[in-house]
Amino acid sequence: MEEKHVRTRAYQHSLSGSTLPPGETLLQVSDLSLRFGGVKALTDVNLTVESGTIHSIIGPNGAGKSSLLNCVSGLYKATAGQIMLHRQGKQGKSTENRRPADLEAKDLSRLPPHRVARLGVARSFQNIELFDQLSVLDNIMLGRHIHTKKDPFMAMLWFGPAKRQEIRQRELVEEVIHLLKLQEYRNQPVGALAYGIQKRVELGRALAMQPALLLLDEPMAGMNVEEKEDMARYILDIHELAGLTVVLIEHDMSVVMDISNRVTVLDFGKVIGDGTPTEVMENPKVIEAYLGAGE
């Protein structure tokens, strides 16, 4: 039943920008706190995301899930704490024996969003944030921004480097369009598309970044069962095809249990559970929080 429909065509570009071996720590959040006036959105959050995993963050509404993602991507400035993104150091890329010295870590919590993006963190938003007046193609092409030379004089000339670059970027973008089955919408303005398609375009835009870490904020919210299955399938495909590390916020417990390697549970801005899906499900605090929230 679960046929690999995406492998009917060979993809030339890897969609993952991380060279970290699977299992190593990719993202480490330590003692992260975030306050809005009197509201404590996050309190001493600790979290480790391993390279090559699908890591879900669950919790009732208002638990601070989106706030956490916003801190990672630089949109919110944490009141305290660190968010370290680990990368393969320059000299470590080709050598056989990777020593810890080859790894380097950057603290994202002090960086503006565009710098975080340049380090390879891509994301989607809970309330779709697309470039409404632009076509699906242009939206996904914009995902190539960090890999694009942006010299205005080169652009004005068009002939030569600018044109070559467009064609090169387009080849990768077409693979993303193919992977997410967006061909028929390619030239339509995204503002006019159905909700489910827009969510997919947003995923495509993030993928085109060839990210090291993909953050998805409720990619299946507001979808019917079929659409959810599709989206879950796309996420799994991406994960398998590219070995991409995904941090996923999701409400639907059954989806989370099915596709995650690891789950972190937030409640009132605090981590109340962390482990494999089964471990988390058996955690009394988690059960209580979910019963308390009426789920």
Added chain:
Amino acid sequence: MVMAAVQTGRYHRSYKSELRLWNTTPQITRMIILAIVLVLIPLVFDNYWMALFNTALIASIGAIGLNILVGFTGQISLGQGGFLAVGAFTSAILTDRMGVPVFFSILGAVLLTAAVGMIFGLPALRLKGLYLAIATLASQMVIIFIVRRWEFLTEGQGFVDVMRLEVFGFSITRANFEQQWYMILLVITIIAAFIATNIFRTGVGRSFMAVRDQDIAASAIGVNLTRAKITAFGVSNGFVGLAGALMAHYTEIVSWERFTLDISIQYLAMIIVGGLGSVAGSIYGATFITLLPVLTRMAADELGGVAPALRQQLPAFEHAIFGLTIIVFLIFEPKGLNRIWERIKEYFRYWPFRY
């Protein structure tokens, strides 16, 4: 010929062919017809109309510039008049008082206006919408204040005289003044439109549009908002500086009265009527708004017999028509003339199977 200019479908074999501006035979045919019409214009129209067309061509370049900022990047500007003044005074002073060849004086005007635009664009890093409009209004006021008070600019005369255009050994003759200017301006406008189009089919321009549509998402995909906005102010005002410089050399006189807030408003009207975020629309809008007072006057003359009040109150009538036009476009076709033209093309694309 008519059939050949009508398009039926679009099919591409490579990204390269898809990236061409005009792919299909109909598109190319249309461009050829347009080129022929444009070249024939000076043979058909008299000096009065040629002067209007020349004004429209210069306005087109300025409108493309303003549209880059307002229509494509979503940063409102009321400072157009001031930036045109920077371009006009720079080029006039460079040629007339410093003996710089026209080509380089215009280039200097482009660069200086771009730089001044980037400086006055700094408030855009903090302000949006109406607040930014007010801030750019302030830049308009500041620039015009400086232009009026800084005696060096006009050597106390209040205006600068500019020599008849002489470029690369060619000088404009008195007899064919309008016709020669028309050919020069036509070529420059086409180049300007081509450059603007190129910007928006590559990454730089796309990042401007991303800032316009969703600035938070833009920053999350790696767009440096500061850099994008300041670049947009620079690029936009480069075009405006070019328009200002051409105005100086074409009208052969530069004085501050031509660069007041009215002009800023008129240019905004051009891009609204033509189509925000459209290079072609900028040209349509500039032509339309330039010709509007003339058309209004002709209408008043025609209707003079029936309603003599129209002729007596001509300035008021002109203002009313100007205001009404903008309102009509905002209500009925916010995407402007460009969208109307596209709809006409679409209609014929399915012809004769239209419904």
